[in-house]
Amino acid sequence: MARLRHAWHVALTLLGVSVVVFVLMRVVPGDPVAMMIPPGAGPEDIARLRAFYGLDRSIPAQYGVWLLHAVQGELGTSIAFKRDVLELIGQHLPATLELGFTALVLAVLAGGSAGVVSAAMHGRWISSLTDGAAAVVQAVPDFLWGLVFILLFGVVWIWLPISGRLDPLLDFHPVTGFVFFESLLRGRLDVTASVFSHSVAPALALALPVAAMIARVLKASMQEALAADYVLLARLKGLSATRVLLVEALPNAVTPTLQLTGVQFAFLLGGTVLIERLFSYPGIGSLSISAVVARDLPLIQGVVLTFAVLFIAINLVVEALTVALNPRLRSRQR
Amino acid sequence: MSRRAVAPLGARLVRSPRVLFGGLVCLLLVAAALLAPWLAPMDPLEQDLLSPFEPPAWSGAAAPPSPDDAPRHWLGTDNLGRDVLSRLIYGARTALIVAVTAALLAALAGSTLGALAGYAGGRADTVIGRLVDVWMSFPPVLLAIVLVSVIGTGLVSVIVAIAIVDWTRFCRVVRAETRAQRALDYVTSARMLGLSAPRILLTEVLPNVTPLLITLLTLEMGIAIVVEAMLSFVGLSVASGASTWGGMLGEGRLYVNQAPWLMVLPMAAMMLAVLGLNALGDGLRRELDPVVRR
Numbered sequence: 001m002a003r004l005r006h007a008w009h010v011a012l013t014l015l016g017v018s019v020v021v022f023v024l025m026r027v028v029p030g031d032p033v034a035m036m037i038p039p040g041a042g043p044e045d046i047a048r049l050r051a052f053y054g055l056d057r058s059i060p061a062q063y064g065v066w067l068l069h070a071v072q073g074e075l076g077t078s079i080a081f082k083r084d085v086l087e088l089i090g091q092h093l094p095a096t097l098e099l100g101f102t103a104l105v106l107a108v109l110a111g112g113s114a115g116v117v118s119a120a121m122h123g124r125w126i127s128s129l130t131d132g133a134a135a136v137v138q139a140v141p142d143f144l145w146g147l148v149f150i151l152l153f154g155v156v157w158i159w160l161p162i163s164g165r166l167d168p169l170l171d172f173h174p175v176t177g178f179v180f181f182e183s184l185l186r187g188r189l190d191v192t193a194s195v196f197s198h199s200v201a202p203a204l205a206l207a208l209p210v211a212a213m214i215a216r217v218l219k220a221s222m223q224e225a226l227a228a229d230y231v232l233l234a235r236l237k238g239l240s241a242t243r244v245l246l247v248e249a250l251p252n253a254v255t256p257t258l259q260l261t262g263v264q265f266a267f268l269l270g271g272t273v274l275i276e277r278l279f280s281y282p283g284i285g286s287l288s289i290s291a292v293v294a295r296d297l298p299l300i301q302g303v304v305l306t307f308a309v310l311f312i313a314i315n316l317v318v319e320a321l322t323v324a325l326n327p328r329l330r331s332r333q334r
Numbered sequence: 335m336s337r338r339a340v341a342p343l344g345a346r347l348v349r350s351p352r353v354l355f356g357g358l359v360c361l362l363l364v365a366a367a368l369l370a371p372w373l374a375p376m377d378p379l380e381q382d383l384l385s386p387f388e389p390p391a392w393s394g395a396a397a398p399p400s401p402d403d404a405p406r407h408w409l410g411t412d413n414l415g416r417d418v419l420s421r422l423i424y425g426a427r428t429a430l431i432v433a434v435t436a437a438l439l440a441a442l443a444g445s446t447l448g449a450l451a452g453y454a455g456g457r458a459d460t461v462i463g464r465l466v467d468v469w470m471s472f473p474p475v476l477l478a479i480v481l482v483s484v485i486g487t488g489l490v491s492v493i494v495a496i497a498i499v500d501w502t503r504f505c506r507v508v509r510a511e512t513r514a515q516r517a518l519d520y521v522t523s524a525r526m527l528g529l530s531a532p533r534i535l536l537t538e539v540l541p542n543v544t545p546l547l548i549t550l551l552t553l554e555m556g557i558a559i560v561v562e563a564m565l566s567f568v569g570l571s572v573a574s575g576a577s578t579w580g581g582m583l584g585e586g587r588l589y590v591n592q593a594p595w596l597m598v599l600p601m602a603a604m605m606l607a608v609l610g611l612n613a614l615g616d617g618l619r620r621e622l623d624p625v626v627r628r
Contacts, residue, residue, distance in 0.1 A: 009467075016468030024484055139612035140605060141560050143567075147583065147601045155594045270473025274564050278587075288476055289568055292483045300480055308471040 010312060017308040018070065022063050025301050070305065076298035080290065085302035089284060093306065094177025095165055096276065096283030100269045102180075102199045103206035107268070108261060110207065111214025115257070118215065119222035120245050130215065138212035142271040146205035146278045153201050160201050163280040167194040202279040206271050210264045217260050221253040228252075255325055262318025266311045346621050353621065356552070356614025359606055366426035374420035375408070378577045382415030387593045390418070410595050412585065418596065422603055424577040429607065432493055432562040433555035439497035441551055444504025445543075449535050451505070452512030462505065469502045478561055482570045492571050496558050504550055511546055515539045545622035552615030556608040563604055579604050 041049075050056050057065070069075070075085035118130040153160040166172070166179060172191045174182050180199075183191035225231060226249050234248045276285035284303055291299035347353045366373060388411040409418040451462040469477075481495040515521055516539070524534045559579075565571040566580025567587075579600040586596030 012464060013467045013471060016464060017471050020468060020472075024480060135616075136609065139556070139609055141557070141608070143560055143564055144601065144605055144608070147597065150587070150590060151594060151597060151601070154590055267473075270475060273473055273476045273479070274567070277568065289479070292479050292570070293568065295483065300483075304472065304476060304480060307473050307476060311471045311473070 010316065013312060014309070017305070017312075018067055019063070021301055021304050021308075022066055024304075025297055026059075026062075075302040075305070078291070078296055078299040078302075080294035080296040080299065085298050088287065088299065089302055089306050091177055092282065092284040092287045095179070095281065096269065096272050096285055098178060098180045098195075099199050099203055099272060099276070099281060099283060100206070100265070102196075103203040103210070103268055104261070104265055106203055107207035107210040107214060107264075111211035112218060112257075114211070114215035115218030115222060116245065116250065119219045119226060119249075120241075122219075122223060131219070134212040134215045137208050138216070140209065142205050142209055142268075143274050143278070145208050146202065146275050149201040149205050150278065161198045162201050165195060165198050165282055166191065167198075170194055198281070202272075202275045202281055205275050205278075206268050210261070210268055213264060214257055214261055218253065218257045221256050222249055225249040225253040255322065258325065259318060259322050262314060262321065265318075266314045269310060269314075270307065343621065347618075350617045350621055352613040352617025354617075356610045356612070356617055359610025360614060363426055363430055363607055363610075366423045367430040370423050370427055374417075374423045376417040376420045378416060378420040378424040380416065382411065384415065385411055386413050386415045387411065387589070388415075389593070390595050390599075409599055410593070412582070412593075412596050413589055418582075418599055421577040421582060422579070422599060425579040425582060425600065425603070428489070428572060428576065428578045429559045429562065429604075431489065432496070433558045433607075433611075436493045436496035436500075436558040436562075437551050437554040439493065440500040440554055441504050441547060443497060444501035445508040445547065447501070448505040448508030449512045449539065449543075452509040453516055453531060453535055453539070455513075459509075462509070466502045466505055469499075474499050475561065475564060479565065479568065479570060482565055487570050487572070489572050492562055492565055495565075496561050499561075500554060500557065503554065504547070507546060507550060508543060511543045512539055515542055545619060548622065549615040549619040552611045552618070556611035559604060559607050559611075563600075 047056075073086050075089075077083065078085050078088055081088055114130050114134065118127045118134075121127040150162050154162045161167075170191055172179075172183065172188055176182050180192060180195045183189070183195065226245075228249075230252075231244060231248055234244045239248070272281075272283060272285035273288050274285070275281070276283045277289045280286070284306065287299070288303040288307075290296070291303055385407075388407050390408065390410040407417050407419070409422065412418060412421070447462050447465075451459040478495045478499045481498060482491050485491045485494065512535070521534060521538055524538050529538075562571055562578065563580030563583060566578045567584040569584065571580060572578055582600040583597060586593070586598075586600065590597050
């Protein structure tokens with residue numbers, strides 16, 4: 001029952017998303033077809049295009065036709081790139097996903113260790129230092145961190161690339177868009193290294209605010225766990241401090257952090273829109289900006305829908321994970 | 335609130351380092367914005383094509399000696415020879431206008447809907463909750479960029495776009511807070527006295543939500559400043575002639591190797607504004623709220 005209601009909830013959200021995108025695209029002054037016609041099209045071509053997109057019908061009917069096309073993945077042809085929108089997105093999305101996951105891993109590693117250290121050292125200078133740093137780091141958004149890294153690695157220490165995704169001199173022809181994993185699997189470690197070094201600066205910019213948030217939440221729940229009876233028992237049994245911290249307290253403290261990390265991952269992916277532009281990284285974020293700047297309506301609509309579906313999917317996965325990790329939530333009805 | 339409670343609060347605020355730092359930054363921002371014509375040493379748009387990329391005064395590389403001791407460019411000049419300091423000061427104007435109006439608009443829309451959802455519950459709550467869910471399914475920055483490209487560029491569109499994107503922040507918090515307050519005895523007694531719902535919300539619930547609202551407002555002001563800069567950065571904000579920090583960043587990015595200060599300075603200004611607003615919000619929340627929520 002709860003699951004059914006949940007599916008209904010997701011379907012409703014998706015429907016709402018589609019309405020918002022449809023309305024946004026129809027508010028634009030001007031005729032959407034006028035932007036889609038190839039140069040030199042005759043009046044009958046325009047009429048045919050108009051009928052294809054259902055623009056000769058009423059607004060609700062137009063929405064129906066549009067939704068039917070969208071669900072089938074027919075998002076039209078990009079005006080600026082003269083290519084199928086879905087194909088373009090499919091080509092750019094893997095780069096963004098790889099960047100997003102790199103950032104997520106960095107955020108979890110940095111934030112997780114900062115949180116654990118700060119909880120273990122509570123009351124000492126190192127803990128106040130991490131807490132203060134986390135507060136400052138979290139306050140500054142990813143865009144500003146991106147600028148900081150451009151200056152740092154572009155001007156001060158020139159040992160990390162700040163533009164592109166891959167050294168253009170490398171001879172590598174990927175079959176998939178997942179260049180990092182593909183090169184790893186094909187044993188081209190030089191390519192893997194190049195992709196990684198190109199993604200460090202943008203990934204750090206995306207990761208820092210999330211890392212700070214992880215550190216703060218993890219510290220709070222770790223402190224709670226460290227004050228619990230079972231930790232006292234473990235200490236009395238004579239387990240080492242590290243063991244008490246990592247084996248006894250951490251697993252019990254990790255759930256709220258995990259939930260937060262999942263939600264923040266969606267926002268982190270949203271941050272790629274400008275970070276990719278800043279670092280000339282060829283993902284769906286850069287594609288979105290190009291689409292907006294060129295007023296490429298079919299492409300804008302495609303990327304907005306893609307991000308929305310991605311966000312909803314991430315939230316679903318996070319919810320499933322939270323339930324799987326916390327047995328108490330399984331039987332409870334929302 | 336009795337007078338006796340007010341005095342210690344004022345004293346506490348002055349002693350809070352967060353509030354002091356944040357207040358100082360805000361004062362600086364407001365002063366720069368209001369007094370721009372008097373503070374700025376030059377016209378921010380006046381080009382001097384004979385002296386582009388002049389480094390800031392503190393850097394060792396002295397500016398080429400000008401014969402008649404012409405006005406000094408304290409923070410250097412940009413690619414068109416415009417005075418960076420003056421542009422920064424005028425940029426504070428745009429930043430402050432966007433920050434205040436966008437944050438207030440988002441707060442007004444979000445808290446009204448949030449209070450409605452939290453107080454009325456039932457169907458209104460469900461509908462508003464779904465609306466928030468739909469809104470949260472879009473990356474905020476992308477939504478702002480698409481909105482501006484749809485409704486057209488310019489200061490007003492930027493403000494409207496930020497408010498349309500960010501009202502959910504206020505809505506979610508105010509809804510939860512209103513629900514919590516509604517369950518408390520004082521609201522029940524107000525209802526039993528026969529007060530109307532709007533009156534209860536305004537005179538009973540609102541004062542108790544205010545500390546939280548102030549915190550959210552200062553945070554939102556920081557966000558609005560950054561979002562405006564992002565929009566200027568991709569060329570979608572105010573007309574390119576005006577001085578904005580984001581526009582300066584966008585231009586500075588092109589010359590980052592040649593003249594890094596063109597990017598460093600507006601970046602530092604934004605960093606200071608964001609950190610100051612955050613510290614102010616955080617400090618006010620700690621001092622205004624009897625029970626500090628974690």
